[in-house]
Amino acid sequence: MDKIIIAGGRRLAGQVRVSGSKNAALPILFSALLADGVNRYDNVPNLRDIDSTLLLLARLGARVESGGPSVRIDASGLNCHEAPYDLVRKMRASVLVLGPLVARLKRARVSLPGGCAIGARPINLHLKGLASLGAEITLEHGYVTASAERLKGAEIYFDIVTVTGTENLMMAAVLAEGTTMLRNAAREPEVVALADVLNRMGADIAGAGTPEITIRGVRALKPVTATIIPDRIETGTFMVAAALTGGHVTITDCEPGHVGATIDKLRQAGAEVVVSGSTITVTGRDKITSVDIKTQPYPGFPTDMQAQFMVLMSVADGLSVISETIFENRFIHVSELRRMGADIQVAGNIATIKGMPRLSGAPVMATDLRASACLVLAGLVADNTTVVQRVYHLDRGYEDLEKKFAALGAAIKRVK
Ligand code: EPU
Numbered sequence: 554m555d556k557i558i559i560a561g562g563r564r565l566a567g568q569v570r571v572s573g574s575k576n577a578a579l580p581i582l583f584s585a586l587l588a589d590g591v592n593r594y595d596n597v598p599n600l601r602d603i604d605s606t607l608l609l610l611a612r613l614g615a616r617v618e619s620g621g622p623s624v625r626i627d628a629s630g631l632n633c634h635e636a637p638y639d640l641v642r643k644m645r646a647s648v649l650v651l652g653p654l655v656a657r658l659k660r661a662r663v664s665l666p667g668g669c670a671i672g673a674r675p676i677n678l679h680l681k682g683l684a685s686l687g688a689e690i691t692l693e694h695g696y697v698t699a700s701a702e703r704l705k706g707a708e709i710y711f712d713i714v715t716v717t718g719t720e721n722l723m724m725a726a727v728l729a730e731g732t733t734m735l736r737n738a739a740r741e742p743e744v745v746a747l748a749d750v751l752n753r754m755g756a757d758i759a760g761a762g763t764p765e766i767t768i769r770g771v772r773a774l775k776p777v778t779a780t781i782i783p784d785r786i787e788t789g790t791f792m793v794a795a796a797l798t799g800g801h802v803t804i805t806d807c808e809p810g811h812v813g814a815t816i817d818k819l820r821q822a823g824a825e826v827v828v829s830g831s832t833i834t835v836t837g838r839d840k841i842t843s844v845d846i847k848t849q850p851y852p853g854f855p856t857d858m859q860a861q862f863m864v865l866m867s868v869a870d871g872l873s874v875i876s877e878t879i880f881e882n883r884f885i886h887v888s889e890l891r892r893m894g895a896d897i898q899v900a901g902n903i904a905t906i907k908g909m910p911r912l913s914g915a916p917v918m919a920t921d922l923r924a925s926a927c928l929v930l931a932g933l934v935a936d937n938t939t940v941v942q943r944v945y946h947l948d949r950g951y952e953d954l955e956k957k958f959a960a961l962g963a964a965i966k967r968v969k
Contacts, residue, residue, distance in 0.1 A: 555948075557941040557955050559932030560964035561914055564837075565800035567961045571788050571807040572598040572952040573622065573781035577743040579646045580720040581750050581779060582606050585615065585626035586653035587724060588754055590776035594624045597781055598952045601945065605644040609636055613650070627776075631657060638664040638695065644949075645669060648676055649717055651699060652725030655688055660700035665692070670921040672880035682709045682722040686729055706731030706770055714739050714850040719766070720747050727756040729770040738766045741851040742785060742811045750779045785811040786857045787951060788833065790926050792816070793861045794958070795835035796824035797868070797934050802961060803834040814854040815862075818844055822865060843871035843908055848879050860886045860927035867895040868934055869908035877902045886924035889917040893931050893939070914939040922950040929954065933963055 573596035583606065585592040597603060599622070607617045607624065614632035618625040634654050641647040645666035654661035666676065680690050680697065685708075688701040706729050709722060719739040724747075726733035738744070740762055748761030754774040760766045788807040795802035796819050809816070809828040816826050816833070821844040825836040843866055848856040856879040866873040867890060877883045884904055887897050894913040898905045914937035919925035925947040932939030941947075944967070947954060955965045 554942070555944050556968050557929060557944050557947070558966055558968060559929065559939045559941070561933055561935040561937065561939060563798065563933070563962050563964055565795055565798045565802050565933070565958070565961040565963060568803045568805055569791055569957050569961055570805050571783045571791070574598070574743060574746070574784040575600055575602055575950045576716070577746040578603060578781045579606055580649050580717070580724070580743065580747045581781065582610065582624065582626065583649040583653055584724055584747060584750060584754070585610065586613065586628045586631060586650065586657055587727065588774040588776050589629040591625055591627045592776040593778040594626070595622060595780045597622050597624045598784065600952055601949045602644050602646065605640060605647070609640045609647055609650065612637070612640065613654070634658045634660050634662055636661070636663040641666050645674065646717060648679065649721055649724070651679060651683065651697070652721040652723070655683065655699045655701055656704060656725050656728040659702060660698065662696050662698045664696050670885055671883045676718070678711055678713065678715050678718045679721045682718065683725060685709050686722070686725055686733065704729035706733040706768070708734045709736065711735070711737040716741050716744065719744050723748060723751065723758065723766065723768060726768040726770060727751055727758065727774065728772070731770055733768040733770070735766040735768070737764050739850060740764060742782060742808070746782045750777055753777045753779065783807045786855065786923070788812050789815040789855070789858045790861050790930070790951070792819055792826070792833065792835045793858070793865050794930055794933060796822060796837040796841065797865050797930055799837040799839055800961070801834070801836045803832055805832045807831055807833060809833050813852060815858055818846060818854060818862065822869065841865060841869040841908070843869040843873035845874045847876040850879070856880060856883060857923050859883060860923045861930055863887075863890065863897070863904065863906060864927050864930045864934070866906040866908060867897065867912060867931070868910070871908055873906050873908070875904045875906065877904070885920045886927045889928055890931060892917060893935055911936055913937065916940045916942065919943040919946045922946050926951060926954070929958070929965070932965070933958070
């Protein structure tokens, strides 16, 4: 298994290009199931989760061709309605096939994803929404089956803001008969990106990016050529890395409008952040000021940046409080950060961090995607050497992270 080895203490400097967004690409690739013909997607990141998605699409009968950041998917041959356990187990976002498959094949059988390291993550709201659209839902032998001759538009209220729940129901409703209203919908940029692609396929969706999305069902969709938006979490991760190492880093090909909450917190922490078009330049200062963070649905501070920000607060001047309100178990990185000398106390969903002058390099274990990124960041400022194990978590969602850090001057390498 690969490991990443980091000799900490270098200031990062230079330019880094952000890749396409994982969480935008996943639902968009699944939306290819909604039309016959060749869809083409550009700026698709090279990630394990993308490989899992393409494998599942091929399993369902789609023709998949991928070459570098371009992917072509033709679902004309769609002939299977089942997402099996062995694929869903590897990537819970596989549940995004539910909506498109019921809409297109009238039925779907999908393995229930179960919990993961960061929380229980049920899909009850996806299923409740599909039932409101008229699907018959059964749960048996670890699988959910949803079927409907033709889905019918309905008014759906989400008890909790759910990103993939909103995306799944949007994909189910585009081919439904009549109008669907999604209330308390997720406002994440990835939801907007999916709605844009669906509209360009011929769907009629209004209000994406607000809590109320209206979807007027249409008979059929046509294929599309689309470019995946930049990854806002990768952008934020490089921004924190620059601030953390007292560096001077320009992040290119990003969407500054999507990282407003992170920019705000970094400025409060004392970093200089300059936005110009699609680039962001972050200059770190020797003194990092402690700030409090509360994770929230977009446009609040993203849960996917919480672990990375915790590293920054671990070497800040003073005490900071981080509240995680989205997932119930998203502090698993704390015990590894403590092994690197961080002073962090956790009570329920609140972590209190007392900044230390520095961290101390150690062998550590990655437990989930963003926790892995946080350990790499910690290694960049720790003295001595940090070895991050189980980096397959990192490969699920960051394209060439260690190469990008190395190009910015970090002493970092991957060993097989
Ligand atoms: N929830 C329910 N029932 C549901 C759906 C969600 O109770 O039916 C709860 C979840 O358990 C959680 C909260 O609602 O407590 C929000 O979860 P959400 O459904 O929004 O999360 P998700 O759609 O499964 C996406 C991202 C995550 C990101 C979250 C929150 C994708 C593929 N994944 O997950 O990304 O953390 O939204 O922003 O878009 C990551 O990239 O590392 C990652 C975990």
